[in-house]
Amino acid sequence: MTLKPTFHTALIRSFLAVTGLALCAGVAAQTAPPLEGTLKKIKDTGTITVATRGASIPFNYLDDNNKQAGFAWEIAQRVVDQAKKDLKLAKLDVKALEVTPQTRIPLVANQTVDLECSSTTNNAERQNQVSFSTTFFVVGARLLVRKNSGIKHWSDLVGKNVVVSAGTTAERMLRQLNEKNKWGINIILAKDINENFLTVETGRAVAATQDDIILFSNIARARNPADWEVVGVPQQKEAYGCMLRKGDVAFKKLVDGVITGMMRSGEFASLYEKYFLKPIAVKGSVTVNFPMSPDMQELLRHPNDQPL
């Protein structure tokens, strides 16, 4: 009797295949040389996968010439250069992989991505899955409103429609605030940073909540920047760091060293000027115009990798 390939035999076969793979992986891990984790992978494959975002201006974006650019992207490039030097590689290929807020953590955890530098907040929940480098930016969530909206403070939002990007730390903050004070805010969730702004622009929401720097970059790109303003005192500060594999001490040391080195040498300050104070090549030319905050100046004096 011949056994027809049924669902069950297929199941058994795939089970055997998976077990086989797991066994192979186990053997490979046992014979690993002293170089470990991300650095070993970089050396063995001659490639490094760096995550990027399509439109997180000015941290990661495609500029008008369709080239990857951005403040965080350049920091990642410095890390790549340093890794190449430390590992004495003649050639190191950089693979750029576009991620979204939803995919970035799984992709770092399952080791598809070696390094993710973008507008990613360092917090306790995420530290369960990934490690964060030295902080390279400090932000606080604020409100983007039309100048004539009459909204100046968080408490002016009672009973109004407010939009926030889904799944962000800003959403978490807004929900906590709403729940605690019983303000009855209608929270509208937007898919990404651009849709977030579109929702206030079309009048569906009176305000958009987001990390302040992103709001300023929205205004810079708006059709009529003079119509908009950023209000509300930040309720809490947040630290952006580069994500890398959890517990990868050697690679973290390298990344931290690069960022701290840039802060000490003044390179960080000039990079800041390039992206936050001078025109960048987006939609012709826009200027974010966001002078360094006292928190950022403090960070430059005392670099650290703590969530805020």
Add this chain to the structure above:
Amino acid sequence: MHYTWDWLIFFKPSVTGEGMYGLMLLRGLLWTVVLSLLAWTLALGIGLFAGVARTLPSRTARYLSTVYIHCFRNTPLLVQLFLWYFVVPELLPVEWGNALKQMNPTTNQFLTVLVGLTLYTAAKAAEQVRAGIESVPRSQKQAAMALGLGTAAAYRHVVLPQALRTVIPPLTSDFLNVFKNSAVALTIGLMELTGQTRQFSEFSAHPFEAFIASTLIYVAITYGVIVLMRHVERRTRVPGLLGAA
């Protein structure tokens, strides 16, 4: 893989202070089920009309329903949804548009997705209905007319009872697709099951547990639909009409 599993995460309080993480999935499930069932019921009605209209002798009816079906069946659902949500309110008279936009956002999102999903699904169902009608030999309709039945009566008593039974199996796929397609709702901010799963995964930083759980929920829903439709098929089957008796 460096991943910290935590299967008890479903019972841990959410960082937003709005209850347990597991509750997020339940809230999402409720939206998915309500949205999909409503959209499917409405789509069946509209699809029946549009499908019948495509086979009627009247040229206007045929033309109108063909245009409708082609527009809605041949463009991506996501694009349609964006048009309904962002473009349509701007095309309406200003007061109407503003009234729409100032509605309770969740109601507004729900109604928008309901309209989008219904019209998209109905266009597909209409094609199934048309195919079913065309599978009934034309001679039967002619015979019915010869006996003195009008077009309406011939459809009502002769053509449709056979056609609709024939299309139950292909309609099952469309029924399943409604549940899966309802996930587009998250792109305009209605947090149905997939949307809540993404929120869950973002807030808790336990993406794999969240997505595994919602995958199982989707499988359970669709399996339920399949069982139900098998039952319906068996009850309505005309022996000899569809392959195996």
